[in-house]
Amino acid sequence: MATETLARPATSAATPYAGRRNGRRMTPGRIAVLAVAALLAVLWLVPFAWATVTAFKSETDAAAPKISWIPPSGFTADAFVKVFQDGNIPLWTWNSLYTSAAITVITLAISALVAYALSRIDFRGKNVLMTVIIASIIVPPPVLIIPLFYQMVALHMIDTSWAIILPQVIHPAMVFVLKKFFDQIPRELEEAAVMDGASRMRIFLQVVLPLSRPILAAVAIFVFIGAWNNFLWPFIATNDGSVLTLPVGLQTIKSAYGIQYAQNMASALLAALPLILLFLFFQRQIIKGVATTGLAGT
Template identity: 85%
Template structure:
């Protein structure tokens, strides 16, 4: 009997011809998800748009009883000018920038090292330490304010940048997230590196960290945003006006003549603008990091 060979027919294409993939059908579940996402987006964007419009109104138009998206007197930068005249916005922004960057960098180093040790190294008390880390995630941060303040006072760090930075570099949740991600990295890569004579720190620096760029970027962005938005701890730990961060400094320029709606919205936009820029530039890393981390539980 002659041997026959079964071959899969492949469509022939001319040079330069593009093969079009069949479109995926839109299911009811996907359509419902799109509708829900659109509704949530509108619910978030409408207040943000209203705050932006109010920031560019005059105080008379912003305080008027009649609600209007287009102010009768036209748009103006008076609210922003009042904020810049009443406070040292560039200095406060710089303080927030370098303290948030320092917190992010130190947090990444500490969290990554702890997570790697919990993921790859067996030692006594490992399970107890992991339990303590998970339990500390549910502790409300305000509970730790008084102990941390006395600790900084004992170290004579009050009214220094380190009083703002050091208490914010420990993030148990980030340790847990990184540990779950490191657990997914194949151990065969490390075993091959050990056979080649690589040390533990070299494996961590040249194998683990390069493979963990998406989650490290996501963690860095979340930590930076949290540090930038933190108001309570910088407010408690500093009294020097030259050390005020932007959220704290903006609260010191409130008017004594009642609520200034346009000025308040302008202050809120100035505080949120850097975070919006960070999200626009790194949204792919955020989404990729979150989706990659979610695989650990599957």
């Protein structure tokens, strides 16, 4: 009896361990997935590595017809020095930072309120409004450039930061994503808050939004990245050098000094560096937000 009693815990303890070992076993399907992921990683990293190497070359080595990962004259940071000398990088970076942040905050506020109304409030024309929002997702943004430009001219906002911010705060796709997520939140939580005397706005702020942090983080990151990378609209809406964003400002350097391959790659790296840092610091939130977005859309 004693032997049997002592043997049982060992068996029960070994079973989960064996399960974990079986879960880590490399199956053909897992190997195929890892191989595809590695291939995609290489396809992304090789151009990025080439751009980085080119940025640290001299213009002579960068323009040479022979492809080489190690430049004959060695690596140099002259391209970055020229970019900082020829342009106002700190000012352009600040302009991109605060306009992107303002677009993100305003977009979150508008999209969350509209999505919550569509998810929880019944009103006349609700289905029509939802149809219009979904249909507007497929409208190409360049189609709206001319009407938006005339609107900014009429409002006397050209060459101001508001000309960059206001046209970018409406995101139908983000409204749709948030609405689908709010649909998954149990209504019983809101009904309990109503019984406690909470208003609709208080329920939204203190019940719904805290439960929606993953999707709100995902939306904020996607909107910020889109606003930071946007070149066409800030290029059209601004001519004053004091309000240029980083992508537009770097483009003015390129056009003024011709084709400078090393300098072009250095400019591209400078424009991408904040987004790379954003991903490194918030990669958990980005991955969790993407996963949550996918679940909310099912």
